[in-house]
Amino acid sequence: MHAIREGSGRPLLLVHGLGSSHRNWDPILPALSAKREAIAVDLPGFGRTPPLPGEVSIASLTDSVEDFIAAEGLENVDLVGSSMGARIAVELARRGHAGTIVALNPGGFWDDRQVKIFGATIKASVWLVRRIQPALPMLTANPAGRTALLAQFSAHPWKLPQNLVLNELRGFDDSPSLDEALRALVHGPRQLGAPAGSLKGKLVIGWGRQDKVTFPSQAERALRQFPDATLHWFSDCGHFPHWDRPEETAALILNASDPTTTGDY
Numbered sequence: 001m002h003a004i005r006e007g008s009g010r011p012l013l014l015v016h017g018l019g020s021s022h023r024n025w026d027p028i029l030p031a032l033s034a035k036r037e038a039i040a041v042d043l044p045g046f047g048r049t050p051p052l053p054g055e056v057s058i059a060s061l062t063d064s065v066e067d068f069i070a071a072e073g074l075e076n077v078d079l080v081g082s083s084m085g086a087r088i089a090v091e092l093a094r095r096g097h098a099g100t101i102v103a104l105n106p107g108g109f110w111d112d113r114q115v116k117i118f119g120a121t122i123k124a125s126v127w128l129v130r131r132i133q134p135a136l137p138m139l140t141a142n143p144a145g146r147t148a149l150l151a152q153f154s155a156h157p158w159k160l161p162q163n164l165v166l167n168e169l170r171g172f173d174d175s176p177s178l179d180e181a182l183r184a185l186v187h188g189p190r191q192l193g194a195p196a197g198s199l200k201g202k203l204v205i206g207w208g209r210q211d212k213v214t215f216p217s218q219a220e221r222a223l224r225q226f227p228d229a230t231l232h233w234f235s236d237c238g239h240f241p242h243w244d245r246p247e248e249t250a251a252l253i254l255n256a257s258d259p260t261t262t263g264d265y
Contacts, residue, residue: 002048003041007033014040017083021047023167031250045177056180078257098200100257108191109218119186129172155210155238193225203229204256208237
């Protein structure tokens with residue numbers, strides 16, 4: 001997988017979500033790389049990484065992250081995931097990954113109604129954005145355009161930098177694995193849990209209280225399935241805490257993955 005590395009110190013692996021790339025982490029990469037070696041990957045079929053040769057599923061994408069960890073000598077690396085990347089992160093925790101894992105607004109904890117809403121709204125967003133690609137530079141250049149395009153994903157999209165928004169929306173069009181990954185999220189198996197006492201590492205789940213993609217009520221289901229996890233709520237925050245609350249998100253990640261800290265985050 002293509003990856004960028006910034007900073008020095010203990011490695012910290014960052015895994016983006018559906019339609020994104022390593023650029024999704026731009027708002028917090030400077031803060032993380034000031035303390036750690038931040039390694040941000042492009043998942044297969046996203047960013048600059050070619051697609052998988054076979055089936056695209058949460059299981060196969062998780063396998064690819066496991067393979068990257070092994071190939072790069074990053075056993076027990078601390079890991080942060082966002083959205084689909086957070087789903088991959090909690091699956092790694094379930095599989096026995098021993099590093100600290102911070103999962104930001106993970107998918108896979110919806111009920112039948114919620115997953116239908118997710119699938120329908122994201123599919124509609126992808127359809128629209130693909131058809132207005134030529135107009136994106138103009139539309140993202142002003143706060144009103146950013147608000148119209150990203151109201152589902154951010155609690156205050158008008159504040160987001162144009163380059164961040166433009167990179168994200170470009171990914172809706174040029175990610176060859178997006179459609180298959182979306183089908184896997186909607187129609188594939190739900191996320192399995194891990195019984196109390198079975199996790200080998202620390203699991204911290206972060207959730208935005210204004211998330212319109214993976215609704216906040218899903219946090220309760222996530223904790224029931226992962227009773228050893230700790231939940232951190234982000235106020236005034238949508239689907240991407242590292243966009244809406246970058247300083248708080250960076251602090252959560254660094255504190256949670258500090259071996260000297262314990263308790264709530």
